Amino acid sequence: MIVIRPTQPEDAGSILHLAGAEPLFSKEEAETVAELLEAYLTQEDHDGYFFLSAMDEGKLLGFACFGPTPLTQGTFDLYWIAVSAAASGQGVGRALIARVEDEVRALGGRMIKLDTSGSAEYEPTRAFYHRIGYTHSATVPDFYAPGDDMVIFSHLLT
Numbered sequence: 001m002i003v004i005r006p007t008q009p010e011d012a013g014s015i016l017h018l019a020g021a022e023p024l025f026s027k028e029e030a031e032t033v034a035e036l037l038e039a040y041l042t043q044e045d046h047d048g049y050f051f052l053s054a055m056d057e058g059k060l061l062g063f064a065c066f067g068p069t070p071l072t073q074g075t076f077d078l079y080w081i082a083v084s085a086a087a088s089g090q091g092v093g094r095a096l097i098a099r100v101e102d103e104v105r106a107l108g109g110r111m112i113k114l115d116t117s118g119s120a121e122y123e124p125t126r127a128f129y130h131r132i133g134y135t136h137s138a139t140v141p142d143f144y145a146p147g148d149d150m151v152i153f154s155h156l157l158t
């Protein structure tokens, strides 16, 4: 059974392994996950970063990282979400997002926003966000690199 819970220190190795093994994430992106995870685990206020782990009988299936967007009223950013290749397509991503939304509501948030790439490689990721009801709100052409747009999705919490 899939259980979503706040990330514990003992999950760190598996999260870093998952981020490092994810073909869509660059080395720099995987290193950013490591930095945010360190802040979450070591700083009392988590430095504004929250992590959730999706677990099945002690095995990490996926994780999500989110936090309040500075200088906004109740908007939160979904910074990272990843599900292991072995567990993909089984509802883990949807369950992680549902729990992120619950946590954001509990923290007084009203909107979730996320950025992703407009490249062909990220087409399945964009299809996932559409499928779970997120709105394609904007595109910033050539944001990440020439030919690599930033696609912004948002979702108002009810």
Ligand SMILES: CC(C)(COP(=O)(O)OP(=O)(O)OC[C@H]1O[C@@H](n2cnc3c(N)ncnc32)[C@H](O)[C@@H]1OP(=O)(O)O)[C@@H](O)C(=O)NCCC(=O)NCCS
Residues within 6 Å of the ligand: 022, 024, 080, 081, 082, 083, 084, 087, 088, 089, 090, 091, 092, 093, 094, 095, 115, 116, 117, 123, 124, 125, 127, 128, 131, 132
């Ligand atoms: C995107 C990702 C988190 C999705 O996680 P997942 O556990 O495979 O997704 P789920 O099984 O929960 O799918 C939820 C819904 O999205 C749909 N979906 C998932 N991938 C899809 C795809 N490639 N095309 C169309 N629909 C898709 C599922 O069919 C499901 O719909 P349903 O519940 O109505 O049947 C996962 O594929 C992943 O880690 N990708 C690589 C990393 C990444 O892109 N992270 C985001 C960076 S911005």
